[in-house]
Amino acid sequence: MLRIGRLLLLLLASLPYGFLLKNHEDDDLSLATPQPVGGTPAQKVSGCPSNCTCPAEETVDCGGLDLHVFPGNLSAGIQHLSLQNNQLRELPYNELSRLSRLRTLNLHNNHITSEGLPDEAFESLQSLQYIYLANNKLTVAPQFLPSTLRIVDLAANRLSHIYPLTFGQKPGLRSVYMHNNLVNNTGLPFDAFNGSDAVTTLIFSSNRLTYVPQNLPRAIFRLHLQNNHISRIPKGALSSQWRLRELYLQSNNLTNDGLDSSTFSRLKNLEYLDLSNNNLTQVPGGLPANIVILHLGRNHLNTLPSERLSRVRSLQYLLLQGNTLTATGVHPEAFSRLRSLHTLHLYNNRLERVPPGLPRRVRSLMLLHNQIAQIGLHDFAATYALVELNLSYNRLYSAHIHRLAFRKLKRLEILDLSGNQLTLVPAGLPSSLQVLNLQKNQLNSLSPELLVNLTVLKELHLAHNRLRISSISPGTWQELHGLKLLDLSYNELSYVPPDLPESLENLYLQHNRIVVIMAEAFLTTPNIQVITLRANRLLAANVSEAAFADLKWLEVVDTTGNPEPINISLLQARRWIPTQTGT
Template sequence: MPCSSCLLLLLLLLLSFPGGFPLESQEDDDLPLLMPQLPAGTPAWSVPGCPANCTCPVDETVDCGGLDLHVFPSNLSKSIQHLSLQNNRLYELPYNELSRLAHLRTLNLHNNHITSEVTPAACPEDGRIYSSVSCFKGLPDEAFESLQALQYIYLANNQLSEAPQFLPSTLRIVDMAANCLTRIYQLTFGHKPGLRSVYLHNNQLSNVGLPFDAFNGSDAISTLILSSNLLTYMPQNLPLAIVRLHLQNNRISRIPKGALSKQWRLRELYLQNNNLTNEGLDLSTFSKLKSLEYLDLSNNNLTEVPSGLPPNIVILHLGRNRLSTLPPERLSRARGLQYLLLQSNTLTASGVHPDAFARLRSLHTLHLYNNQLESVPPGLPRRVRSLMLLHNKITNIGPDDFAATYALAELNLSYNRLYSARIHRLAFRKLRRLENIDISGNQLTLLPAGLPPSLQILNLQKNQLNSLSPELLANLTMLKELHLAHNRLRISSISPGTWQELQGLKLLDLSYNELSYIPPDLPESLEYLYLQYNRITVVTAEAFLTVPNICVITLRSNRLLAANVSAEAFTDLKRLEVVDTTGNPEPISIPLPQTSRWVQPQAGT
């Protein structure tokens, strides 16, 4: 292909999809990579014979996209290679016009009103006229018969109910997504040795409409997108070279035996949002998929982890199923697993076998949130770095629950049933790499003891904290964010020297507490201070004396009167950008540096 042709083809494709291609309609190794280079000063419409209002940057390319066309352009040059008609109102493709374009390589008809061919018996009763004929023909079966150079055809977002019975054997990409397709024929996609990508998502295809030999002779297909259709079981006789297979959002309840026995190149398999059960899977359904890296089985009806998982799988998504147990043998083969997502099942701690994760030496992300865990499950992966246990029923943390997870960097225990007395003082002693811990939404009255010095983010909002002492924050010199909103803190319950250890703190959230004035002796490193929805009645001149680097202060919805807010409190805060005093009993306005922004209520608010 000449360089100018490659360049122009990409331009047409990009014009077809505002903001870029839809995620499922991208093929990284099939699309041209360059843009057209035109002589300086050449108008895009300067090529002789260009149809009215269309753009023809070179003589082999015609772009008539977005012109509200109702009729296929006539008298197109026989030599054109790239024709773009996307975003119009075309209802039919006239065979006599299309058959002349024997050199056409790209045909873009995305987002029109093209339907499948209508026979005379099915003509509209009102006798409407379409393109000088008395019956609307839509897309004739022979429409593409003469286009023996065609490589890229885009028919997405039309009204096709049946796929064309014949497409040229030269095709590389076919996009028929977002139509009303109920039927595919043998030669629609079959016997096309160069075909790489087929996009059929968002149609109405059932297994009856997808013949067994639909892809025979098209052994190079690597991307097949059949998501959001009406399939009830996985299609058989799939292309051997397939790499990406998307079948999510169907009604699939079973995968026939041997359906995936020869697809050893398959890397991505999407089966989420179907009706799969363990009875609908064979013992060796996935065992032959030696290249499989991503398997999504979420939102199905599985009660057990499928057997025969391939060893090279990297991401396994089993969330939103009905799993109640994790036996040791089901996950043991997947030794390359790095991400295991088990959220929104019915797992209990007693249902997780101590050896369930024993051989998963590469696993670093484990999601167990929104289950029925009453305690931390045993035998957690030793190298796990991100552990999500939120929204369970965990009531206590023992001294050895995290003793083996030395690599843990992120731990989320929020929205469980934890009390301060039930978190052992040595629970976190081994977590020397922990950076982020979230224990919000529990019943804590005190900060947990023994938090590791490596901690950078501590989230304790929506608890019942009623006191802060320096001992429990000691050695947290790397802490950058401390979230304490929605608790019961008062000034009298914050011991002197509480903040002195927090030498790196940047953000302190004390909103929705019971503070009556600004806490004293805040750390010098502080940049963001949130104090909204407290009971603060006064801001003294010394209120922010220890935080010269503060950028944002929120004092919204307190009990401040203008007379009780000292303007001197903000005078030396050179980096201050935002002060929010809205929602107080009366408007408050204090002059600030020109670079700052004072957020205040309007008079009468």
């Protein structure tokens, strides 16, 4: 699960502002972070307000000073003013009106209310390009904002109503941030963006919209509408947004009845579509061919017909986790035309076996948390490009895994079979494996022939099984020349297994039944760095200091939770964690 977490973090968290921006010619997102403008070291210039910093004559930074009152006597020539992270409740018109050359005004994270923001507050700021009013207490948007604006950030307020000239009639406007407010469709007028045709980024996530707004700017390429109450997309609502590349609609109330076959069909440049956590029962029709990432997780999909995904020829990531898919509901041709698909998430479904017709070029296949009870000879015969395969937390028994099931997986590096009912290590494991996870099974024996040829294996996870010293055959580790991490915790070992690999650096033996550490315990592991022995049955008299004497790379030894304190003098060890009785 940790690897899936890391993958999703890279895949879903970093992509919105990195992956899909790389080819955009005029993106102002880098300017949207509330911060003072100016790169020179802070210094005191003539006329700089008390306690503020002024890197240059045109830049004033009064952020984080606990100010309750707008600073007076500001130079009329300043261009960049930062007042974020203060206690301001209102903006005095007479002070603002003097700042006619102001380009950046940062008021992020104050207590400004709509009553404290007069309608004419910004009418004199005819050079203003960037305004940040996020994290305040506004209930209605400013009625008039200058036509010169490029970025408007009103996120995290209490806004329920937008005026036509809040965002409209601004030919240079590029980015609008309105997430975490209370706007519904009634509070967003039809002409809200008239005359602002250059808007490329529109963030309205976490509001109260019930349908996708119509008459949106045609230039949009990033549209975030997640975490609303959207149940439908009106016909034609997205028909003019042919430049759209990134569309977030997750965590809404969308059903298939709220879509039609033309909803997405004109979005020829769409690369990222997130429809996860909705109420869809089928893959939407009419998906454009250029989608690279399609997220349909946490819906109610129970079938994958042959034609629904066939048009999406550029698809690389398909996320279908958390649905009700069965193997019989997956058509053998469902993935047949997805020749670029390399990541497929099918975990947390109801698959009773490996689904047929898996994509031939898939490299990462997540099938964990299903009901798969067997792996047949041909289940992975066509997925020769697999690098990571996760079958954890299914219903697999050793007798139901064909001995040649993995024969074609010559590139497989990570195999996770944890959380099943295996009593033996599966036969025929690929020699390319680098990580093998078999924890939380019923393994009761280890033998050399089942780990043969795993010469590049780096991590072997065997925690939470039923292994005893007598069940580990001599020579079990002899082929594991590259093994660096061995996890044997939560088993039934009575002493450290002999003849461990010389390459080993991390050895986890906690929560076993180890009663003795003999002098030769780590004789074959001179490169060991971490040894955990906590919560065993060790007594000080049964622990030989000689066992650790020649381990010059040893950094951590953990013996906490044993019956009595164990104090070993380790000059080489950087960190010794002694036993604490009763822990």
